[in-house]
Amino acid sequence: MINSKTIIRPAKAAPPVGPYNHAVRTGNLLFCSGQIPIDPAHPTAPFPEDIQAQTVRVLENIRAILEDQGLTFAQVIKATVFMVNLGDFARMNEIYSRYFTADFPARSTIQVGALPRGAAIEIEVIAHYPG
DSSP states (O other): OOOOEEEEOOTTSOOOSSSOOSEEEETTEEEEEEEOSOBTTBTTSOOOSSHHHHHHHHHHHHHHHHHHTTOOGGGEEEEEEEESOGGGHHHHHHHHHHHOOSSOOEEEEEEOSOOGGGOSEEEEEEEEOOO
C-alpha cells in the first residue's frame, strides 16, 4: 500500500527560503525540512552571530511545526544537525539538551561548508504521530 503525502505549512512558521514545504506527512511519520534561524516575526532580519541564539531560534522553528501537528519534541525519532563549525558543537548541545530531555532521538551531526543565508546551523527532524 502506498501512503499518500500531506503537505504541512504552519501559519506560525518562518517562510521557506526555497521551493520546499515545512514538512510532509506520510502515514504516521512527519518529515520536517531543515530549519535555519529565521525569525518568523522578522524573516529578513540578520541572524544572531552566537551559535546558542541561532540554535534556540532553529529549535523554536521546529517547535512551531511540531505544535501545528499536535506533536512535541518527545515524538521526534531522528534529528540531523548541520553545522558550519563543529568547534561550536558543545555550545549547540547545551541548547539542544534543553529541548530533548529524555528518550533522545537518533541524531547525526555533520559539518558543512556553508548553509543558506549564512546560517551557522540547520536542523531537520523526523517525528512520529502517536497511535
